[in-house]
Amino acid sequence: MGRFKRTLAACALVTTMAAGTVGWAAGDMQTAVTGPPPGAAAAWTADHVLGRQLPDPAATAPARAAQFFAGLTAAQRELLAARHPLVVGSLDGAPPELRYTANTRALTAERDRELARTADPELSGGARRQARERAATYGRLLTPGHRVLAFDPRGRGQVVEVYGDLRTARRIAVVVPGSDTDLTSYTTAARMARNLRAEMARRAPADHPAVIAWVGYTTPVGVGYDAATGHLAEQGAPRLIRFLDGMAATTHPATPPAVFCHSYGSVLCGIAAHRLTGRQLSDLVVAASPGMRLDRAGQVPVGARLWAADRDPTDWVRRIPAVELFGLGHGADPTGSSFGARVVSSDRAEGHTGYFVPGTASLRNFADIALGRYRAVTCAHPAPDTAKGCHHGLS
Template sequence: MLAGLVAASVALPVAAAARPAAVPAPVPDVPFEVGAATPAALAQRYAANRDGIRAAERMAAAHGDRRRAGSLRAMAAPGRQFLSFDGRAGGRSAEVFGDLARARRIAVLVPGSDTGLDSYGRFRAGAVALHRELRAGAPGDGAGAVVAWLGYATPGTVGPASLTAGRAEAAAPRLRAFVRSMNAARPGARVSLLCHSYGSVVCGRAAEGLRVADIVLYGSPGTGAGSAADLGASATVWAGRGADDWVGEVPHVRVPLLVTTLGFGADPVSPDFGACPFAAGSGGHSDYLNPGSVPLRNLARIVRGEAGCAAAPHPRPSARTAPGGTRA
């Protein structure tokens, strides 16, 4: 029963299970990092990755995978801005929404289960919605930028990978390296990590020592840590859950087995965890970035640095509290 509840809560609702990552793709010419963030350098990088995506599309078509080829064709469309792309082993990418060269606030989205090149539209739609919300609240350069970071092989809907932290352990060094490259490219920017579902396990593993302003856990089954303080992050840690999100039914335990541990431990929205709570509305597990929704507005407020934390019963010494004690 524990395994079933964890699997159902961590996985995004999709129509089909994840497909094998057997479609060939070329070795990328561009490293999986931010690089220089001047307008000219970014334009060159976006163009190089567009060429790489088109090359991967041709290989997928030659392999006979029309679905993958179609996904890649859409990703290579004019105007798309990919900082990084690697089509091998299921595919990894990092797409930018907004003007990264000038943005003073940058949100990095870390997705959960069953997010990949063949299901990328869902992930992209959330990034687009968040960028529009940021732009509506702070026009111009203050609107910020959003990076959709699909930098790891997400676990499938049902199976042991979605019940344990193995995929997150492998992903964490990649996320840390990407954030470090973002810090180097944009040293004056305010960076926030927004971590959905199994992505919160990834962020939990990567959190220690990261130079980010916020780590936001939403739809989270847990991080593997017993408290926000145990993450070892200097960032403000936030947590929210929609009223209709079934992840709230998961048993928040960690069960040691012979070669692994099942489950992700403490509930991030529990007062004892010590995260700053934010209102996440009445929606379900896939509704946090829906246009016009309560959680989308509050996530944008956190990214803009407008949200204050006053309700966490065990705040970390570095937690920021806004004048007046307002909360998202």
């Protein structure tokens, strides 16, 4: 009876929160950007420069795309990247080095276009200011050392960046960020990825780790209707699945990547988990999660392990009710004892974005998980019914 009352109270809280936010948040509702840019995709499909039909960028499986590019000469691959940079640059299954080249061309073209907009007297001051911000972002991504694996200028913009070298990496990790992350504001996601790679390299330099910041979906803005529902996560989940399929087809680490999902990103990862397998990822790790729209850890793919960072006491996500009602809320708490995830310590982490900060137990644990050093992971203090801790069943 006590549990039933608590659930009713939580449901009432979710409903009250929704009623109070939907009105002002409706104007901030995002339209998800999915699929390749229509104009670029149409030009690609209509191009017979190689004397044959090019693979449909929206429908071709990444493994088939990888086979297509493997059958081309280097000159043919470069020709396609030059003619269709927006398509090749984000085509899962295309060789990563070719995608870097294509995205350099696409970023250069978009930077020049935005610079031209800054001098357009027909535009408002706000539009010119936004153009300057975009041009500056593109310019930073064009500086030496950046490896852009995907780029989409539509809407708020999306970008996928690699830290490290995918050709030599024996261990790869992917960071999926949460709300308020886009092309011009992904510095937090980038910092998470860089910090994780640095910790992995410090602990296992011979593995030449690479970490990818995957800003490949439309995220919610602020705390409103989008953040309280799963519709943006549902639109983004197929993109993550395709991306991981492309990684499996084009990279050859010692094991599949470990995927780290922060905040609303864990909602996306939970939805994607129903269609993922151990071939696509080795470990699924959530931090600052409001819920995964999963009832239990057993719903993640066979062969992959599900981990959750213990919630930092100063993280506001602790105040979110662990329920889902009428599409609002994201369900069970992944750190709860009944959920069944392997809960790891986040000692010294502070705030909602502090789990990837150097010196925290969470970052050390994340690095050990990504490196497959499971016995080195520090478990959170187990509850009586989870006394086996987070190491049970691991070698």
